[in-house]
Amino acid sequence: MAPLNRAMRDNCGMQTTGQPLGLRERKKLKTRQAIRREAIRLIEENGYAATTVEQIAEAAEVSPSTFFRYFPSKESVLLADDLDPLILDAYAQQPPELSPIQAFRGAYAAVMANMSEEQREFETRRQRLIFSIPELKAALYDEYLRTVTVIAEAVSRRIGRDPSDFDIRVLAGAATGAMMAASDGGPVTPELALRVMDFIEAGMPLR
Numbered sequence: 001m002a003p004l005n006r007a008m009r010d011n012c013g014m015q016t017t018g019q020p021l022g023l024r025e026r027k028k029l030k031t032r033q034a035i036r037r038e039a040i041r042l043i044e045e046n047g048y049a050a051t052t053v054e055q056i057a058e059a060a061e062v063s064p065s066t067f068f069r070y071f072p073s074k075e076s077v078l079l080a081d082d083l084d085p086l087i088l089d090a091y092a093q094q095p096p097e098l099s100p101i102q103a104f105r106g107a108y109a110a111v112m113a114n115m116s117e118e119q120r121e122f123e124t125r126r127q128r129l130i131f132s133i134p135e136l137k138a139a140l141y142d143e144y145l146r147t148v149t150v151i152a153e154a155v156s157r158r159i160g161r162d163p164s165d166f167d168i169r170v171l172a173g174a175a176t177g178a179m180m181a182a183s184d185g186g187p188v189t190p191e192l193a194l195r196v197m198d199f200i201e202a203g204m205p206l207r
Contacts, residue, residue, distance in 0.1 A: 031060070031062060031066070031070065032070050034060040034061070034062070035056060035057075035060045035062065035067060035070055035071065035077065036077055036080075036122075036126075037060075037122070038056055038059035038060040039051070039056045039060075039074075039077040039078070040077075040078070040122070040125055040126060040129060041059070042055055042056060042059060043078075043129055043133075044125070044129065048074075048129075048133045048135060048136075049135065051074070052074075053067055053068075053074050056074070056077070075135070075136055075139055078126060078129055078130050078133075078136065079130065079136070079139055079140075079143055081143075083111060083123070084150060086111045087104075087107050087108055087111050088107075088150070088154050090106070090107035090108075090110045090111055091103055091104055091106075091107035091154055091158070092154075092157070092158070093107075094106045094107055096158075099201065100155045100158060100159070100171060101171075101175065101197055101200050101201045102201060103158065104151075104175070104197060105194060105197040105198070105201070108190070108193055108194065108197070109190075109194060112190040120190070123187070124187045124189070127186075127187035127188065128186065128187050131185045131186060131187075144176060144180065147172075147176045148169070148172045148173050148176050149163070149172075151171075151172035151175060151176065152164075152165075152168050152169050152171075152172040155168050155171060155172065156168055174200065175196075175197070175200060178196050178199070178200060179192075179193060179196055182195070182196050
């Protein structure tokens with residue numbers, strides 16, 4: 001398993017260049033995290049529809065205009081997956097002899113191993129809210145398609161084939177769909193994700 005670089009360990013930060021976060025980047029990350037933390041708290045307490053951008057901004061001690069510099073909409077606060085760039089960066093570091101699924105497994109395990117318990121709990125709460133809010137169901141389909149494209153592009157870079165290649169798109173779709181099916185409308189835990197990837201890598205045998 002390839003180790004994570006320092007930036008990837010910084011609070012599950014957004015920077016994945018291998019350089020430590022500067023003061024400005026740390027402040028931006030802190031603001032982004034505060035917005036997301038307060039948004040999730042307010043939505044859990046008051047419901048999605050009853051929670052406004054203005055309320056989230058006030059709780060995070062920022063202005064509404066600052067909120068929109070970080071997130072284009074209220075739904076994006078929940079839908080944005082900050083783990084994606086970390087997993088993709090770790091994926092690029094995996095040994096070349098690994099299969100695409102093995103490489104994703106190694107990347108995912110590396111990111112999860114460097115997350116604190118607080119970060120894991122936050123991710124579980126975020127996912128649980130997403131699946132419980134009817135207003136986000138349509139957006140979830142768009143997120144599914146985005147994830148398929150992101151995985152296809154990562155695999156294509158790794159093996160030197162076009163991301164629109166049939167085999168690559170099918171692999172990306174199978175991996176994404178398998179995660180959704182296995183979670184059955186609930187959060188994707190690290191244990192579940194690793195089990196799904198092991199099952200796919202084994203050829204999905206049915207005993």
